[in-house]
Amino acid sequence: xxxxxxxxxxxxxxxxxxxxxxxxxxxxxxxxxxxxxxxxxxxxxxxxxxxxxxxxxxxxxxxxxxxxxxxxxxxxxxxxxxxxxxxxxxxxxxxxxxxxxxxxxxxxxxxxxxxxxxxxxxxxxxxxxxxxxxxxxxxxxxxxxxxxxxxxxxxxxxxxxxxxxxxxxxxxxxxxxxxxxxxxxxxxxxxx
Amino acid sequence: xxxxxxxxxxxxxxxxxxxxxxxxxxxxxxxxxxxxxxxxxxxxxxxxxxxxxxxxxxxxxxxxxxxxxxxxxxxxxxxxxxxxxxxxxxxxxxxxxxxxxxxxxxxxxxxxxxxxxxxxxxxxxxxxxxxxxxxxxxxxxxxxxxxxxxxxxxxxxxxxxxxxxxxxxxxxxxxxxxxxxxxxxxxxxxxx
Amino acid sequence: xxxxxxxxxxxxxxxxxxxxxxxxxxxxxxxxxxxxxxxxxxxxxxxxxxxxxxxxxxxxxxxxxxxxxxxxxxxxxxxxxxxxxxxxxxxxxxxxxxxxxxxxxxxxxxxxxxxxxxxxxxxxxxxxxxxxxxxxxxxxxxxxxxxxxxxxxxxxxxxxxxxxxxxxxxxxxxxxxxxxxxxxxxxxxxxxxxxxxxxxxxxxxxxxxxxxxxxxxxxxxxxxxxxxxxxxxxxxxxxxxxxxxxxxxxxxxxxxxxxxxxx
Numbered sequence: 001x002x003x004x005x006x007x008x009x010x011x012x013x014x015x016x017x018x019x020x021x022x023x024x025x026x027x028x029x030x031x032x033x034x035x036x037x038x039x040x041x042x043x044x045x046x047x048x049x050x051x052x053x054x055x056x057x058x059x060x061x062x063x064x065x066x067x068x069x070x071x072x073x074x075x076x077x078x079x080x081x082x083x084x085x086x087x088x089x090x091x092x093x094x095x096x097x098x099x100x101x102x103x104x105x106x107x108x109x110x111x112x113x114x115x116x117x118x119x120x121x122x123x124x125x126x127x128x129x130x131x132x133x134x135x136x137x138x139x140x141x142x143x144x145x146x147x148x149x150x151x152x153x154x155x156x157x158x159x160x161x162x163x164x165x166x167x168x169x170x171x172x173x174x175x176x177x178x179x180x181x182x183x184x185x186x187x188x189x190x191x192x
Numbered sequence: 193x194x195x196x197x198x199x200x201x202x203x204x205x206x207x208x209x210x211x212x213x214x215x216x217x218x219x220x221x222x223x224x225x226x227x228x229x230x231x232x233x234x235x236x237x238x239x240x241x242x243x244x245x246x247x248x249x250x251x252x253x254x255x256x257x258x259x260x261x262x263x264x265x266x267x268x269x270x271x272x273x274x275x276x277x278x279x280x281x282x283x284x285x286x287x288x289x290x291x292x293x294x295x296x297x298x299x300x301x302x303x304x305x306x307x308x309x310x311x312x313x314x315x316x317x318x319x320x321x322x323x324x325x326x327x328x329x330x331x332x333x334x335x336x337x338x339x340x341x342x343x344x345x346x347x348x349x350x351x352x353x354x355x356x357x358x359x360x361x362x363x364x365x366x367x368x369x370x371x372x373x374x375x376x377x378x379x380x381x382x383x384x
Numbered sequence: 385x386x387x388x389x390x391x392x393x394x395x396x397x398x399x400x401x402x403x404x405x406x407x408x409x410x411x412x413x414x415x416x417x418x419x420x421x422x423x424x425x426x427x428x429x430x431x432x433x434x435x436x437x438x439x440x441x442x443x444x445x446x447x448x449x450x451x452x453x454x455x456x457x458x459x460x461x462x463x464x465x466x467x468x469x470x471x472x473x474x475x476x477x478x479x480x481x482x483x484x485x486x487x488x489x490x491x492x493x494x495x496x497x498x499x500x501x502x503x504x505x506x507x508x509x510x511x512x513x514x515x516x517x518x519x520x521x522x523x524x525x526x527x528x529x530x531x532x533x534x535x536x537x538x539x540x541x542x543x544x545x546x547x548x549x550x551x552x553x554x555x556x557x558x559x560x561x562x563x564x565x566x567x568x569x570x571x572x573x574x575x576x577x578x579x580x581x582x583x584x585x586x587x588x589x590x591x592x593x594x595x596x597x598x599x600x601x602x603x604x605x606x607x608x609x610x611x612x613x614x615x616x617x618x619x620x621x622x623x624x625x626x627x628x629x630x631x632x633x634x635x636x637x638x639x640x641x642x643x644x645x646x647x
Binding site for chain 1: 481483484485486487488489490491492493494495496498499501502503504505506507508509510511512516538539
């Protein structure tokens with residue numbers, strides 16, 4: 001099979017991105033275009049550069065394990081006027097904390113989440129399930145049929161992440177030695 | 193009000209077309225961009241010419257009283273391969289939930305669905321409409337010309353149901369139209 | 385509005401625990417949970433408004449303390465551990481746990497920022513038109529009416545009936561029939577006895593409760609008479625059956641259905 005010439009290739013990529021309702025993976029796009037993944041990626045990055053340098057109102061966003069078209073964030077004002085700023089209601093601190101536990105510790109059961117947070121987290125989990133940020137997978141089933149939760153593709157998309165490994169490292173959030181020492185000191189004092 | 197310079201204007205048009213799920217009318221686009229309709233149309237036709245001459249994979253299609261981005265018809269082969277490579281068919285939780293709300297509470301408006309689900313459901317509705325599982329009926333038209341959605345014969349066939357009354361009973365209470373409208377009003381308030 | 389406790393080193397939910405422990409000069413091991421709740425309620429009163437977030441923070445802290453107290457009250461089998469060593473171990477566990485909770489809380493703030501940044505990028509949601517659309521595999525494949533109903537139920541049923549987890553309760557081999565048998569055998573000899581004396585050998589509160597239920601059941605069947613002079617006073621139990629041999633007692637227990645309570 002002959003390799004499509006460059007303009008034809010970028011045309012094909014544009015057509016695919018234009019009809020996709022969700023991010024398209026390199027593997028799938030390469031297969032549709034009958035080229036190798038690395039050929040696809042180099043053509044994609046060339047196209048992406050073209051959009052950036054020619055100052056278009058959209059760009060190629062790398063998210064959720066694939067690629068998609070998105071309006072440039074700097075066009076925010078116009079999009080707001082277009083009434084697209086219909087952000088869903090913000091999630092409460094408790095729900096976000098539950099989401100963090102699931103994101104970093106997946107797969108994880110409801111009971112394990114509650115144990116870590118020290119409070120029953122069923123309501124927060126339900127909220128996350130209904131938003132589609134997490135799901136209970138049948139493949140991750142523990143003893144006694146306990147179903148484990150994991151984050152979804154939508155979660156990655158909503159957070160603008162390509163893969164889970166793009167999550168900020170949890171180690172970065174562990175309190176520093178000063179906090180640990182201060183805590184330790186208080187615990188020590190109060191108990192003696 | 194100053195007229196945005198040409199590149200800025202085409203950037204704005206691109207951003208709007210890129211995020212629209214429906215064709216955008218000249219009047220609406222001109223209003224968002226704070227320019228006259230004729231200014232918009234001349235900028236749009238310039239942009240359209242640019243896509244044609246630079247041989248892109250998409251073009252500006254004039255359809256249904258407005259404009260939208262569409263993949264070029266000549267990309268037929270790639271679009272076919274794209275359609276066929278869609279696997280595995282997977283109904284997302286959001287789409288499934290939206291379908292369930294429509295099935296059990298039809299006829300129902302998009303806004304009522306969003307109110308019941310607590311999140312904007314337009315994309316899910318669009319997906320279901322495009323697949324022919326639900327349709328907007330002209331006979332069920334509510335106040336302010338709101339069109340109501342209901343499931344189709346195809347939906348019944350796909351689920352192996354004879355009539356809608358064969359749907360399993362649900363445990364929860366599905367809010368009636370008044371409640372859904374009140375919910376909708378409160379959502380609307382809280383987001384403004 | 386948040387319950388901000390200010391200490392020199394730290395401000396926040398974990399500070400709540402520390403300030404409650406240190407400001408009140410409460411020894412962690414002597415800490416009364418009710419004191420903690422009083423302090424918390426006083427703080428709530430000061431704020432004049434119930435805040436779910438704060439209540440949650442409080443619960444995190446209180447449950448951590450309760451867990452520690454429980455471990456203290458019910459030492460494990462290897463309790464011969466050096467007292468000091470055990471203390472260090474518990475303190476480290478608490479410390480590690482508090483640090484973990486704080487890490488997730490801070491990480492959730494990071495996720496909020498990611499969400500906000502990402503929300504400024506509005507994606508293009510494309511869609512295939514015909515004739516390509518109908519080439520795509522059907523998305524309702526494998527969807528049953530039941531799955532549809534389940535999906536809706538998940539959305540609507542806010543308080544799904546959940547079974548109460550009783551796995552933390554000790555399994556006691558004490559059955560009411562056994563207790564009733566013992567009561568009858570003892571009363572057969574001494575005819576009259578106080579409840580306190582009868583329960584003298586009971587090893588746990590649970591056994592006392594079972595013993596009490598057994599006596600109530602015997603009373604209901606007119607096998608014993610009960611007498612109590614004043615409320616909270618001593619309960620006196622009197623034999624009301626004709627003399628029964630152990631075999632007859634066994635038979636009586638069978639007939640009266642006590643055996644059903646076994647296992």
